[in-house]
Amino acid sequence: MNAAIPTRTAAAQLARIPLDALLAEHACVADFIASLGLAAAPAPVPLGTWLARLPDEAVFDAGMERDQMLAHIGRLIDEVAAMARHAGERVASLTLMGGRDKSGRPENVELTLRAGEIVCIVGPTGSGKSRLLADIECLAQADTPTGRRVLVDGALPAEDRRYALDRKLVAQLSQNMNFVVDLTVREFIDMHARCRMVADPEAMAEQVIACANDLTGEKFAPEVSVTQLSGGQTRALMIADAALLSASPVV
Template sequence: MNDTIKLTIMGGIDKAGIEEPVKLVEMNPGDILGIVGPTGSGKSTLIDDIEQLAQGDTPTQRRILINDTEPEMGLRVDPRRKLIAQLSQNMHFLADMTVSEFLQMHARSRGKDPELMHRVIELANRLTGEPIHEDEQLTVLSGGQSRSLMTADIAVISDSPIVLIDEIENAGIKKQEALSLLSGEGKIVVVVTHDPVLALMASRRIVIRNGGMCDIITTSAEEKEMCNRVSEVDDWLMDLREIIRRGDLVEGVA
């Protein structure tokens, strides 16, 4: 499915009813699109429009096209045909089952090999500093573990070719690896972020102000170099967090 999906955002209006300056945004498999802007500017509203496959029937009047056409109603309302997976800021499981039971059930529901659960857990453990074990109950997983597990699940088992992520930097996981994993699996990734590393990892970023898409910036070569430099600092901070979590001293850490 992934190699046939193209996502298009057609601009609508901002909070004042003024037409958005950005009229058209197109995305293809493997693309990472950032959404940036001040708190309350309307970033989450944009991903809500995408999640709903809006057709001018939301307050923004935006339209979302799939492969250059208006999606049929079944794609909008039938959860079995859903094209979009979403990772929210807060994610916890309520199901009373183990990690392996959940992943095997999901794989079977998608007509896939239940043994894929081992691959999912392996990838999830690359994203979190708190190891996930297959015999653990879902309800005891932390927020970071839950987000890591669902990121890996979406990459390996889910058929959804479009992934919406709301501020993954607050999830307590290795955010750069998470984005690289999803885009590497051919997903279209749309990420709302305040984080400079994630914003600069994206090939483009939409700037939101007053509820409207006011600009779209293509990441330059200079910004990519800046991303590499900031990533080194970010990796160092991640290592420092792990030292503190283990209860070790940080003396002499360079």
């Protein structure tokens, strides 16, 4: 039986799917069940039946009621499916249409940024660099203080693209980055790759680290703690992480 789940899965439909088929097709479900401390041996029984047979003690220890588990599994499958649908999205160009400067004067400018380009925005404090980035990030449509408009691939962006929390167009890196977990570089990137549902997180971690070492002046080993990286190494690691793991096409 195909365990593929349509968007906005109905709980009743999900409950009828055999557990073994569900685990085979959706690794995220197996990870979720394992995170609750529940043993899910692949069994040809419906998910709803398996949940009903769980001992009350196990349900109590998991911290979720059976119906909550079922609903969460449905949402998880839907979210992973949405990530997969949008994973291949690409942006060839962004066009920024001028609005008003800080003095209210018209900006007679049209700026097009193309894929593969590295663009530097320079100017003194208060000149509007952050506002420019914010206009791009929110795909402004004359509804920000500057009155600017942003076109994606030469066309107006769809409303759902503007406000989709899981499809942010721009990944911004802070100038100041502090790690609060004492993981190695490999462990940190591997954890992010798993959160992104990457098929081979170990290989992706190696790729990100190699890219970061190409960007930084002083190379670092995968076993180094992230808290021991220099400022430049940290920035290089996060740029590589955003470029290779982020779903946002603009960094």
